[in-house]
Amino acid sequence: xxxxxxxxxxxxxxxxxxxxxxxxxxxxxxxxxxxxxxxxxxxxxxxxxxxxxxxxxxxxxxxxxxxxxxxxxxxxxxxxxxxxxxxxxxxxxxxxxxxxxxxxxxxxxxxxxxxxxxxxxxxxxxxxxxxxxxxxxxxxxxxxxxxxxxxxxxxxxxxxxxxxxxxxxxxxxxxxxxxxxxxxxxxxxxxxxxxxxxxxxxxxxxxxxxxxxxxxxxxxxxxxxxxxxxxxxxxxxxxxxxxxxxxxxxxxxxxxxxxxxxxxxxxxxxxxxxxxxxxxxxxxxxxxxxxxxxxxxxxxxxxxxxxxxxxxxxxxxxxxxxxxxxxxxxxxxx
Amino acid sequence: xxxxxxxxxxxxxxxxxxxxxxxxxxxxxxxxxxxxxxxxxxxxxxxxxxxxxxxxxxxxxxxxxxxxxxxxxxxxxxxxxxxxxxxxxxxxxxxxxxxxxxxxxxxxxxxxxxxxxxxxxxxxxxxxxxxxxxxxxxxxxxxxxxxxxxxxxxxxxxxxxxxxxxxxxxxxxxxxxxxxxxxxxxxxxxxxxxxxxxxxxxxxxxxxxxxxxxxxxxxxxxxxxxxxxxxxxxxxxxxxxxxxxxxxxxxxxxxxxxxxxxxxxxxxxxxxxxxxxxxxxxxxxxxxxxxxxxxxxxxxxxxxxxxxxxxxxxxxxxxxxxxxxxxxxxxxxxxxxxxxxxxxxxxxxxxxxxxxxxxxxxxxxxxxxxxxxxxxxxxxxxxxxxxxxxxxxxxxxxxxxxxxxxxxxxxxxxxxxxxxxxxxxxxxxxxxxxxxxxxxxxxxxxxxxxxxxxxxxxxxxxxxxxxxxxxxxxxxxxxxxxxxxxxxxxxxxxxxxxxx
Numbered sequence: 144x145x146x147x148x149x150x151x152x153x154x155x156x157x158x159x160x161x162x163x164x165x166x167x168x169x170x171x172x173x174x175x176x177x178x179x180x181x182x183x184x185x186x187x188x189x190x191x192x193x194x195x196x197x198x199x200x201x202x203x204x205x206x207x208x209x210x211x212x213x214x215x216x217x218x219x220x221x222x223x224x225x226x227x228x229x230x231x232x233x234x235x236x237x238x239x240x241x242x243x244x245x246x247x248x249x250x251x252x253x254x255x256x257x258x259x260x261x262x263x264x265x266x267x268x269x270x271x272x273x274x275x276x277x278x279x280x281x282x283x284x285x286x287x288x289x290x291x292x293x294x295x296x297x298x299x300x301x302x303x304x305x306x307x308x309x310x311x312x313x314x315x316x317x318x319x320x321x322x323x324x325x326x327x328x329x330x331x332x333x334x335x336x337x338x339x340x341x342x343x344x345x346x347x348x349x350x351x352x353x354x355x356x357x358x359x360x361x362x363x364x365x366x367x368x369x370x371x372x373x374x375x376x377x378x379x380x381x382x383x384x385x386x387x388x389x390x391x392x393x394x395x396x397x398x399x400x401x402x403x404x405x406x407x408x409x410x411x412x413x414x415x416x417x418x419x420x421x422x423x424x425x426x427x428x429x430x431x432x433x434x435x436x437x438x439x440x441x442x443x444x445x446x447x448x449x450x451x452x453x454x455x456x457x458x459x460x461x462x463x464x465x466x467x468x469x470x471x472x473x474x475x476x477x
Numbered sequence: 478x479x480x481x482x483x484x485x486x487x488x489x490x491x492x493x494x495x496x497x498x499x500x501x502x503x504x505x506x507x508x509x510x511x512x513x514x515x516x517x518x519x520x521x522x523x524x525x526x527x528x529x530x531x532x533x534x535x536x537x538x539x540x541x542x543x544x545x546x547x548x549x550x551x552x553x554x555x556x557x558x559x560x561x562x563x564x565x566x567x568x569x570x571x572x573x574x575x576x577x578x579x580x581x582x583x584x585x586x587x588x589x590x591x592x593x594x595x596x597x598x599x600x601x602x603x604x605x606x607x608x609x610x611x612x613x614x615x616x617x618x619x620x621x622x623x624x625x626x627x628x629x630x631x632x633x634x635x636x637x638x639x640x641x642x643x644x645x646x647x648x649x650x651x652x653x654x655x656x657x658x659x660x661x662x663x664x665x666x667x668x669x670x671x672x673x674x675x676x677x678x679x680x681x682x683x684x685x686x687x688x689x690x691x692x693x694x695x696x697x698x699x700x701x702x703x704x705x706x707x708x709x710x711x712x713x714x715x716x717x718x719x720x721x722x723x724x725x726x727x728x729x730x731x732x733x734x735x736x737x738x739x740x741x742x743x744x745x746x747x748x749x750x751x752x753x754x755x756x757x758x759x760x761x762x763x764x765x766x767x768x769x770x771x772x773x774x775x776x777x778x779x780x781x782x783x784x785x786x787x788x789x790x791x792x793x794x795x796x797x798x799x800x801x802x803x804x805x806x807x808x809x810x811x812x813x814x815x816x817x818x819x820x821x822x823x824x825x826x827x828x829x830x831x832x833x834x835x836x837x838x839x840x841x842x843x844x845x846x847x848x849x850x851x852x853x854x855x856x857x858x859x860x861x862x863x864x865x866x867x868x869x870x871x872x873x874x875x876x877x878x879x880x881x882x883x884x885x886x887x888x889x890x891x892x893x894x895x896x897x898x899x900x901x902x903x904x905x906x907x908x909x910x911x912x913x914x915x916x917x918x919x920x921x922x923x924x925x926x927x928x929x930x931x932x933x934x935x936x937x938x939x940x941x942x943x944x945x946x947x948x949x950x951x952x953x954x955x956x957x958x959x960x961x962x963x964x965x966x967x968x969x970x971x972x973x974x975x976x977x
């Protein structure tokens with residue numbers, strides 16, 4: 144219980160620190176949101192009036208305290224560009240981003256596990272060369288460039304693959320949540336699921352490839368290290384096949400460093416959604432973040448940063464739990 | 478290989494187009510629409526999203542594609558003899574998308590709301606020049622509290638949308654954002670922020686019925702994705718793509734294009750600080766720029782060199798006001814102030830990069846031209862928000878590149894606000910120019926006002942207080958079989974697209 148309370152306090156303090164830094168930076172860097180909405184002919188009175196309406200006429204400390212007081216009541220303010228409550232804007236878009244990240248993680252995990260296990264199982268120079276080469280290529284090209292490459296490929300060879308949006312805007316969608324992929328699976332609407340996947344596969348793969356390469360490298364070297372251990376030799380003497388040893392003995396020990404890397408990379412993956420969502424016109428938090436920054440929508444930027452910070456903290460906490468699951472030595476003796 | 482790829486892409490596009498139906502028009506649009514209330518907030522003054530507003534809402538007064546004015550929800554308008562009152566005739570038979578009639582009360586409510594400082598309309602200072610509204614039949618009258626000769630032109634410009642009084646009052650601001658209704662040719666069917674909006678034709682629209690039953694604006698901010706959208710046939714039409722891509726696409730079978738000079742210009746703001754207080758430096762900087770060369774080489778000919786802040790379609794354009802490309806004269810002017818290629822005058826020039834077509838490259842070319850005559854300019858790249866911040870605080874560098882839109886083509890909304898010192902958009906603050914412009918703000922005689930601005934422009938050009946560069950050209954690419962009427966105000970209106 145004490146540990147749980149300490150964790151909660153730690154989360155609270157981290158978020159508070161993030162909020163102070165973000166709030167101060169947004170108000171100190173050049174880029175006055177009021178200046179951006181001043182039309183030709185606006186007078187000083189117009190400017191002062193808009194500053195009053197958007198609460199920017201007070202000192203930074205006053206603005207922060209007012210904002211913090213509201214946030215405690217889960218009121219993140221109103222987005223200046225969307226003219227809707229910030230929390231509503233974020234919650235509306237969070238499902239699209241989470242589904243994209245989830246799908247990208249699955250693709251990355253699938254690719255990485257397949258390639259790593261293949262490399263260690265086959266153990267031939269050609270397999271090692273091909274797999275190292277592929278993962279090197281995937282890692283060398285950032286996600287947004289993969290996105291551009293996919294768009295080019297689609298233009299030339301796969302014209303029926305959509306490159307914008309989450310679904311066909313010509314058709315009406317009937318979902319009760321914004322988790323379209325998950326909802327279509329849960330409600331067994333496989334045709335809708337397949338159609339949604341057609342829209343999701345390219346952005347998710349673009350996002351997944353660099354992550355897949357990173358995981359492949361760590362998992363492969365961890366597996367190779369594990370395969371050199373005494374217990375593997377013991378298993379070999381028992382006549383177990385190499386694939387059985389890789390999957391049954393080495394994989395579990397190779398998981399700890401892989402989980403550590405994946406949790407760090409996952410945070411980068413979420414960061415990567417910012418550009419990918421924009422390139423593929425996906426209505427997630429990433430695209431909202433870009434338009435918020437471009438339009439100096441301060442309440443929305445603050446809200447998005449806080450949500451991102453919370454997600455990052457939760458990922459770190461989850462990865463701590465996963466270490467313990469993967470490595471019994473890290474568990475507290477009862 | 479190229480031929481093969483071209484054939485594959487062509488076949489793909491043909492397959493997609495075959496699947497497209499003529500009742501739907503899909504537009505790969507370059508910006509997203511954040512808010513449905515075009516009268517308040519930052520969206521209200523964003524010129525790039527006005528096409529969508531104009532598809533759903535009516536303005537008080539409308540504009541033809543050549544910028545001339547035509548009736549919108551007002552069929553007649555004007556001042557009384559002594560300019561103390563205005564009158565407006567509200568169109569009969571217009572309906573809101575929920576079937577209610579558009580009434581003079583809606584017009585009065587929209588104007589009063591726009592003029593109320595508490596609603597956050599950025600043009601409130603202008604709308605508040607009218608007050609004490611009265612309604613008789615379909616005629617609305619109001620007192621002119623402060624005379625502004627451009628008030629009716631503004632009724633076709635930013636924030637000039639008529640909103641439904643009863644509906645808005647009933648659902649509130651948030652409710653309106655979620656379920657907006659207007660009286661325009663299309664009504665909102667489905668809207669997914671940052672992804673798309675699907676519009677349905679409004680069959681009770683008072684004007685000519687648009688051809689397409691369904692219009693989809695896909696928000697595709699990435700230019701390469703927009704190119705792919707139209708190239709694969711996933712969208713029927715797109716705009717704002719690089720000129721190289723425009724040339725490539727229109728050369729392909731199945732695609733056509735149109736380019737139009739629009740009400741958007743590229744210019745170099747001059748801040749009257751440091752070396753820019755020396756007229757010889759400013760004039761030399763202006764004479765050293767070969768604008769036609771920039772348009773030809775960098776913009777592939779898609780641009781119109783200009784010498785004042787008036788584009789040819791604007792009401793105060795004067796073809797006789799010229800600033801010649803004359804590098805020798807530039808050298809002489811600099812020499813008169815003690816500068817030369819060996820002893821160059823130095824200052825900073827700010828520019829955006831990737832915001833407008835070839836913006837950074839243009840400034841690079843210009844600094845190269847300047848270097849030859851004895852000007853050494855250091856380039857600083859800034860982002861849009863920083864530009865507005867610095868401009869409002871009058872802290873731009875001595876020279877700063879940016880654009881200036883003016884879809885109503887009035888000189889007050891170009892030269893007036895960009896060069897009048899007290900304006901937050903002006904970086905030039907001198908008594909001579911302020912005096913000349915100041916005298917024109919309330920000028921009742923329209924011909925005299927326009928002539929006055931022509932004189933101001935000539936004076937500004939002669940003294941190089943700003944360096945206008947070019948009028949931008951809007952490239953639009955669309956599938957064969959469509960007819961697109963481009964709009965000088967930079968709009969892409971679905972009601973102006975039809976099948977042949």
